[in-house]
Amino acid sequence: MARRFELHYHTSESSSCARISARDSIPLYKAYGYDGIVVTDHLNPRRFEIRYGPAVAADPSLMEECWQRYIDVVRYGRQVAEEAGKRIGVTVLQGGEVNLKNYPNDFLVYGQVEPFFRSHPGLVYYSPEQFCQAAHEAGLFISHAHPFRHDCQPLENVYLDAMEVFNGSYGHLAVAHNDLAMQYALDHDLIPTVGSDFHKVPDLPRACVQFIDDIRTPDELVNALRARRFELLICPFKKA
Ligand SMILES: [Zn+2]
Numbered sequence: 001m002a003r004r005f006e007l008h009y010h011t012s013e014s015s016s017c018a019r020i021s022a023r024d025s026i027p028l029y030k031a032y033g034y035d036g037i038v039v040t041d042h043l044n045p046r047r048f049e050i051r052y053g054p055a056v057a058a059d060p061s062l063m064e065e066c067w068q069r070y071i072d073v074v075r076y077g078r079q080v081a082e083e084a085g086k087r088i089g090v091t092v093l094q095g096g097e098v099n100l101k102n103y104p105n106d107f108l109v110y111g112q113v114e115p116f117f118r119s120h121p122g123l124v125y126y127s128p129e130q131f132c133q134a135a136h137e138a139g140l141f142i143s144h145a146h147p148f149r150h151d152c153q154p155l156e157n158v159y160l161d162a163m164e165v166f167n168g169s170y171g172h173l174a175v176a177h178n179d180l181a182m183q184y185a186l187d188h189d190l191i192p193t194v195g196s197d198f199h200k201v202p203d204l205p206r207a208c209v210q211f212i213d214d215i216r217t218p219d220e221l222v223n224a225l226r227a228r229r230f231e232l233l234i235c236p237f238k239k240a
């Protein structure tokens with residue numbers, strides 16, 4: 001049974017802000033009693049531009065090719081995590097954390113994320129409205145990450161499915177204002193999600209979504225989130 005999931009997790013393979021590789025962190029999750037992880041490595045305009053900005057500025061027709069290469073970088077952490085998870089029985093699913101150009105917020109996305117990224121070159125230049133509409137057309141589930149962190153602002157919930165009501169990042173605990181996020185989700189009838197926002201060992205294990213049913217695929221994950229067939233666990237585990 002794969003029921004206890006991390007929904008906010010980064011790898012140093014694909015997120016330059018993360019301090020530990022998937023190869024090393026997946027066994028830690030196993031030790032803390034998680035059954036599954038959704039890899040939500042960052043997709044953002046700054047990192048795209050560092051790698052490919054000059055090439056695309058010089059020749060905009062290169063966007064498609066550069067974008068596909070960028071998605072290869074973004075998905076690499078998930079591939080490593082999948083291999084590590086297979087060895088020890090941890091289910092690994094695709095997800096993402098998307099930031100848009102000139103926009104402060106981060107969107108956690110769940111579902112068939114990689115095909116969506118690949119079929120939308122230059123996605124990080126979309127407006128929030130365009131992004132959320134396209135993601136919903138692709139059947140994705142969107143949760144607003146750490147919505148009350150000092151550099152974010154809650155978005156009109158018409159675009160959202162969910163709100164991350166507890167962000168467990170050790171570096172964010174003082175500034176995430178999780179209490180405000182929970183109240184906002186309740187007031188606006190948004191589905192609550194939680195995540196450790198794992199970048200380094202002290203972030204673990206602070207949050208877990210415990211599903212009622214066995215979750216094996218991105219579609220099963222989205223369906224269970226939409227149906228609210230889960231409980232939220234915060235700082236739940238002792239190391240086995
Ligand atoms: Zn990060």
Ligand SMILES: [Zn+2]
Pocket residue numbers: 008009010097145197198
């Ligand atoms: Zn994150």
